[in-house]
Amino acid sequence: MEYKQEHKPIIKVSDLTRYMLCPRLVYFSARGHEQGGIAKGKEKSVIENILLKELAFNLHKIYGGEDEEGEGDETEADAKRVIEDVADGVEWIYREELKGVEKDFFEAVKRDFVCSMGNDEWLEKVRNENELLKLEKAEGYEREHTTVSEKLSMSGSVDKLIRTGEEVIPCMIKTGKCPEYSVWRSDRVQLAAYAMLIEDEFETTVKRGIVEYIRTAEFRESQIRRRDKALALQILKQVKRIKGGVFPEKGENAPCDNCVFEEMCDTKKTLLSKLFGK
Ligand code: SF4
Known part of the structure; x- marks a missing residue:
């Protein structure tokens, strides 16, 4: 008997980061509500x-x-x-x-x-002298390295990829605030997602990544932890469900004040409240 190969949708790492900001952002973007150009x-x-x-x-x-x-x-x-x-x-x-x-x-x-x-x-x-600059000086880097993994049904473009003889190291550039110590949790999860993509592409183990908080010139190294990989995979599943049509709860710290979907989000909530009496 012949089995038809199932076509799995490929989810971008940027969708995972969007989910961490607010799951509903994934919902509205997936439905093509994003306006072209820069929001007012x-x-x-x-x-x-x-x-x-x-x-x-x-x-x-x-x-x-x-x-x-x-x-x-x-x-x-x-x-x-x-x-x-x-x-x-x-x-x-x-x-x-x-x-x-x-x-x-x-x-x-x-x-x-x-x-x-x-x-x-x-x-x-x-x-x-810091680890990132040392590595960049010695090895250089590849700009915006893109990987697609059918196995993970995920794709992503990491800002810098440094390859030494023994290691492949993903580096992300962040333009926002830098945490007091280490890197933000969402950055750790994003690094873990890139790490899995790179592990699949290069058949290696990614042990660490680097986050460049460029505004304040802080360069932070972060170990790739199992629990961050697990969380990235969990979020990947949720993103797939949302793209499939599930309307999610809003994020705990959803940035509603600056959100281009604010009006749409309110209308949708009202509609659901009417339907389910919530
Ligand atoms: S308005 Fe708030 S809850 Fe709705 S999508 Fe935007 S950030 Fe999320």
Whole structure:
């Protein structure tokens, strides 16, 4: 007898992170309610996050990298030059993401960014010997490495992938706040999801990952724990159910105040309350 191969939907790691913010975000996005372009009022933070992320991809030019004359970029002025170059390239690299942003507004955010970044304290932290920079200097990294795993029915694009002789190390760039110690729980789970994808692709064991909190130049290493992998798989299952049509509860710390789905979410709740008398 012939069995038809079942087509399993592939879930993105970004859906897992969205779920951790609020499961309903997965629901509404899956139903195509996401508006194209940048949500109103969010333009500045979106541009800043893009600038920060691109800066993280160019840190090697700041932490003692070499210029054309073969000398290291040592001064704050040199670093500012790198930051300016990064800012100038962003509109070409992120053309799609920045669609609809007014030129003058974009230039103003860019100017503020160049002025505020690269101060002495930030530079000192970037240039301090830390594990990420040591690894990057020695091995380099692959930018935005994408993996698809049929076995896991999951895919993802990790910001930086460092490969040493013995290890494959996923690194994520985060533009938000840095926790006092270690990395945020949601970042640990996201790293665990990438680790499983990489383990499947490279047939290896991923022992650790790194999170770059670029705004404050904090580079944190995190061990890949079994319990985080288990949680990532549990969330993967939930995401599949939601994509299949299940309307979930809202997240404990759901960011409703800044949510583009707020109106839709309220309407849906009212409808369900009417139906079930809740
Ligand atoms: S409004 Fe709140 S509960 Fe609804 S999707 Fe947005 S964050 Fe989640």
